[in-house]
Amino acid sequence: MKTDALLLALLAEGYSKKTWHGPNLRQSLQGITARQAAWRPSPGRHNIWELTLHAAYWKHVARQRITSGKREPFPRKGSNFFLRPEQGKFNEAAWQEDRKLLEAEHQALELAIRRILKTPRAGKFLPTIYGVAFHDVYHAGQIRLLRRLLS
Numbered sequence: 001m002k003t004d005a006l007l008l009a010l011l012a013e014g015y016s017k018k019t020w021h022g023p024n025l026r027q028s029l030q031g032i033t034a035r036q037a038a039w040r041p042s043p044g045r046h047n048i049w050e051l052t053l054h055a056a057y058w059k060h061v062a063r064q065r066i067t068s069g070k071r072e073p074f075p076r077k078g079s080n081f082f083l084r085p086e087q088g089k090f091n092e093a094a095w096q097e098d099r100k101l102l103e104a105e106h107q108a109l110e111l112a113i114r115r116i117l118k119t120p121r122a123g124k125f126l127p128t129i130y131g132v133a134f135h136d137v138y139h140a141g142q143i144r145l146l147r148r149l150l151s
Contacts, residue, residue, distance in 0.1 A: 016132070033092065034095035057074055
């Protein structure tokens with residue numbers, strides 16, 4: 001398998017493609033309600049909602065690194081981990097908006113990766129690209145654990 005194909009396969013398996021190792025990030029979020037996404041195992045611990053936005057944020061950062069273009073602010077105020085749900089926004093619509101943001105950031109990142117892989121500069125970004133896939137798998141596991149604790 002060529003490096004380009006391998007990187008795209010890793011990215012897909014971490015986020016959206018069915019895998020042998022269990023649910024990927026997108027699958028780990030299927031069927032989660034806003035109430036479930038907001039649940040914390042204990043005070044000060046992250047919830048599923050926060051992990052979802054965290055993954056979206058780092059996809060955004062990775063895309064910025066790869067494109068080396070104009071810095072675009074992340075669509076949510078803050079960085080890294082975002083306290084969720086926001087005050088007064090504990091509802092399904094807010095949860096679905098943040099899930100849509102994760103999807104949009106993933107699609108934009110994948111497009112940027114496809115473009116960079118066609119250039120001689122691609123090698124410089126290999127750790128960022130496979131790092132995103134590993135990051136998705138890591139947080140998918142955390143989300144699956146939180147789901148187990150919910151039941």
